[in-house]
Amino acid sequence: MQQGPDELSLVFQALADPTRREILSRLRGGPTTVGELAEPFAMSRPAISQHLKVLERAGLIERTASAQWRTCSLRTEPLDEASAWVERHRGEWNARFDQLDERLREMKGSTDA
Amino acid sequence: MQQGPDELSLVFQALADPTRREILSRLRGGPTTVGELAEPFAMSRPAISQHLKVLERAGLIERTASAQWRTCSLRTEPLDEASAWVERHRGEWNARFDQLDERLREMKGSTDA
DNA sequence: GTTGCATGTAAGCAACTCCTTAATTAATGA
DNA sequence: TCATTAATTAAGGAGTTGCTTACATGCAAC
Numbered sequence: 001m002q003q004g005p006d007e008l009s010l011v012f013q014a015l016a017d018p019t020r021r022e023i024l025s026r027l028r029g030g031p032t033t034v035g036e037l038a039e040p041f042a043m044s045r046p047a048i049s050q051h052l053k054v055l056e057r058a059g060l061i062e063r064t065a066s067a068q069w070r071t072c073s074l075r076t077e078p079l080d081e082a083s084a085w086v087e088r089h090r091g092e093w094n095a096r097f098d099q100l101d102e103r104l105r106e107m108k109g110s111t112d113a
Numbered sequence: 114m115q116q117g118p119d120e121l122s123l124v125f126q127a128l129a130d131p132t133r134r135e136i137l138s139r140l141r142g143g144p145t146t147v148g149e150l151a152e153p154f155a156m157s158r159p160a161i162s163q164h165l166k167v168l169e170r171a172g173l174i175e176r177t178a179s180a181q182w183r184t185c186s187l188r189t190e191p192l193d194e195a196s197a198w199v200e201r202h203r204g205e206w207n208a209r210f211d212q213l214d215e216r217l218r219e220m221k222g223s224t225d226a
Numbered sequence: 227g228t229t230g231c232a233t234g235t236a237a238g239c240a241a242c243t244c245c246t247t248a249a250t251t252a253a254t255g256a
Numbered sequence: 257t258c259a260t261t262a263a264t265t266a267a268g269g270a271g272t273t274g275c276t277t278a279c280a281t282g283c284a285a286c
Contacts, residue, residue, distance in 0.1 A: 009129050015198070016126035017274085018119060024202055034233060047275055049234060054273090068232045068283045076204040083199045085128070089137055090196060091189045130244085147263060160245055162264055167243095181253045181262045228286090235280070243272070250265065256258090 007059070008085060011078045014058035019043070020051050024060060024074065031073040120172070121198060124191045127171035132156070133164050137173060137187065144186040 004010070014020055023037055038048040052072060055061045059078040063070050117123070127133055136150055151161040165185060168174045172191040176183050 005129075006131060008134070009131060012125050012129035016122050016129055018122060019274095021121070021198070028202065035231095043274095044276065045233070046235080046277085050274070053234095065233095065282090070233065074202075076202065079199050079203045083196070083203060085134070086192050086196045086199060089141065089187075089189065090192045132244095148261095156244095157246065158263070159247085159265080163244075166264095178252090178263095183263065229284100230286105231282105231284085233281085233283105236278085237276100239274105239276080241273080241275100244270095246267100246269080248266085251263085252261100253263105254259100254261075256260100 007078065008081055010058040011060065011082045014054050014060055015082070017051070017054075019048075020055055023048075023051060023055065023072075027061065027072060027074040031071045033069045033071055035069075037072060120191065121194055123171040124173065124195045127167050127173055128195070130164070130167075133168055136161075136164060136168065136185075140174065140185060140187040144184045146182045146184055148182075150185060 005013070015024075019041060022041075026032065026037060026040075034045070034048065034052065037052075038045050041048060052061065052063070056063060060075055061072045062075055063072050065071075118126070128137075132154060135154075139145065139150060139153075147158070147161060147165065150165075151158050154161065165174060165176070169176060173188055174185045175188055176185050178184075
């Protein structure tokens with residue numbers, strides 16, 4: 001029963017690959033099938049499948065099956081934690097900005113850990 | 114002459130490890146020697162040295178030698194690009210928040226790339 | 227049922243990660 | 257000069273990543 005890396009590490013690791021970042025960028029346009037997603041890449045389908053698995057493990061995409069197509073859609077929640085970490089480390093002025101961020105997040109009623 | 118991964122990938126990859134993230138967090142308190150940095154970790158010095166090399170490669174720290182001590186200090190510039198990427202992908206509400214970010218950044222008169 | 231399409235899984239391989247211990251470099255100070 | 261301290265480099269090993277090709281699964285239309 002080995003325990004994998006923490007959530008934040010999974011997210012940053014998922015983002016540490018240009019192919020995966022582009023997949024996420026393309027998903028901003030809305031849910032997409034794996035085939036459409038794979039098309040622009042000079043890479044086999046299984047390779048894309050594996051990238052999607054990494055993204056799913058990080059919670060950054062959701063896959064739903066309908067007929068023989070799997071539709072992938074973006075999940076941005078994990079990016080909130082990543083963003084919080086990065087902003088927290090971006091110099092003094094940004095620290096003040098974080099406070100504003102948090103204030104606004106309260107107003108928004110955030111549900112993240 | 115092999116060409117390594119792009120800068121943004123290097124940054125995210127550097128952040129994808131709890132030890133390295135904690136090193137960066139500790140460096141927020143100001144420049145620190147490798148020895149001080151290594152102390153709280155249950156890990157050999159060479160291991161820390163290698164983590165520092167990863168952080169340096171990503172541009173996240175700077176090392177300066179004085180006497181037999183190497184002092185490490187934080188460089189936040191690479192986080193700006195990482196932040197920009199993450200914010201760009203954080204949903205609609207956050208997009209609006211980005212505008213506020215930019216507005217405030219203008220007020221600040223940002224000097225970053 | 228059988229064919230065909232969309233996707234996932236399995237197995238294999240080179241390269242990389244993250245740690246270790248041992249040896250090395252470099253500066254200090256008696 | 258020699259020992260001490262601070263840190264890095266070297267070598268090696270277990271596990272992971274990122275791709276490949278080949279095979280399996282699952283649904284649909286005939």
